[in-house]
Amino acid sequence: MFRKSIGLLAGMLVTVAVYAAGAQLRADHPDTYTVRRGDTLWDISAKFLSKPWLWPEIWQANPQVRNPHLIYPGDVLNLSFINGPRLGLQPRVRTEGEPVPAIPLSELRMFLKEMRVVDSGQLRDAPYVVGFEEARLRGAVGQNVYVRRLDAQPGQRWAIVRPTHVFRGFGKNDAGDSEEIVGHMLDSDVSTVRTPWSEDFRNDGHYGRGRDLGVEVSVIGTAEVLRGGDPSTLLLLDSTEEIRKGDRILPIDDKPYDAYYYPHAPKAVPGNARVIAFSEDVLDAAGRRQVVALSIGAKDGVENGQTYSIWQPGETIADDVASNSWNRGTGHRVTLPDEFVGHVMVFRTFDRVSYGLIMDGLKPVHVGGKLTLPE
Incomplete structure (x- = not known):
């Protein structure tokens, strides 16, 4: 069995180990990708990894990499085959231009x-x-x-x-x-x-x-x-x-905010963790790169970077067959399964509430969406 490695064309060459249990490659990953202005580390990772919130493991596994934000527009990511159970990353330090951020800070200011x-x-x-x-x-x-x-x-x-x-x-x-x-x-x-x-x-x-x-x-x-x-x-x-x-x-709040965010899964999800409000009052639903308020905060152990899956609670509908009645909509009722709608990453916390950025999604996010571990 073999794994694939991501070769990043950039001067300091370092091999970083990531085991199969961590950041698995997507089955439909591209062979090469040229980094573009406006990309984020999450966006890039999502093209290669089945769990894009695990990209920090690639960097943090190697203490020689002091700053993980060393990918720049114009860099080319190449995939090559390598024997063994490891995923290799070869970053190169650059000094010109603006590096790619983990998340779009300009949209969160x-x-x-x-x-x-x-x-x-x-x-x-x-x-x-x-x-x-x-x-x-x-x-x-x-x-x-x-x-x-x-x-x-x-x-x-x-x-x-x-x-x-x-x-x-x-x-x-x-x-x-x-x-x-x-x-x-x-x-x-x-x-x-x-x-x-x-x-x-x-x-x-x-x-x-x-x-x-x-x-x-x-x-x-x-x-x-x-x-x-x-x-x-x-x-x-x-x-x-x-x-x-x-x-x-x-x-005036002069406290500095985090310049970098490291997405990671929480150890546990507080009970009844949900989406409770949107950033814009006119919204009935929210989508990718929009901000939502979550019903969990610092007192629940929530910290910046924690990433959750959002599930829309299933509707409760009438079961006309089980009701055995000509009167449809009466009698037996059944609750449909919850549906996965996207991922949210916490970027600012308060005592009992936090703000999260929707990182990706299959469907619109509604108030009441449940938070679970990002699996």
Whole structure:
């Protein structure tokens, strides 16, 4: 029996061992592939490996490779036969051009820098926009914004945020799984001024309040303090949307985000792990390279890079034959099997919620999709 090796034309030659139990080659892999601008390591690996999230094993198996992100547009991947149970990789270090990223960071910057999940109480008590210069109804860049409850000094900069989703826990379900977490979209027209927030319960039927697990906010602007007091006067430096009365003021998040991600399977999947919200409110479903919110977070042991399979729960339908009745749609019912729809990789975590990027998929991903080990 033989294995195939990937020969990467690049100056430092290193052979890296990957056993058959790890990154198996796809049956329909190409013989050669030229790396293109816009490719990611996941995309490239998916052309050769049946489990593309295992590509880090190729690199991490060899301590001489300090930086796995050494593949550049124009490099050619060649397949050749080699005897023995090992998969060989021969990378070459380059210094010109931009290397291929693991995942498309440019598409995630909004969720790395402009989205966060905060405590609901902290958000309710946060300073808020109360008005604008010349009695305007909305704020625009270069105008003064008046803020109440802000204790700050001239020159300090603050983030202006708007709540988008609230996450709630509803205790254990009938199967005894861990707490069910759902994401309720907030009415953007009133969520800035009403507390408790005006929530949309249509997707899950949870009309009770549940346990408040935090609120997702979107950073929509940055402002600098001109004068203290109550109200304080701030200059709006930049914004992605018009600023409204009721928008909250929070400290700017200066924490650096991960520059590299290493996809890997988790050791276990927390109970009742599901897709609970989409990045865009208008979406009924999400697809490849779109962001979803997941009902698991750092307190569940979730970390960046963990990759999961997403399964759509099977529908419950009438079994007309077993019902033995002319009245179709009544009597016996049966639940169809779950269907695999794609893979999602976690790229940012909070205590009870995380953001994931859909890496690939056969079908659209819907709210309620179940997460399992990526096999």
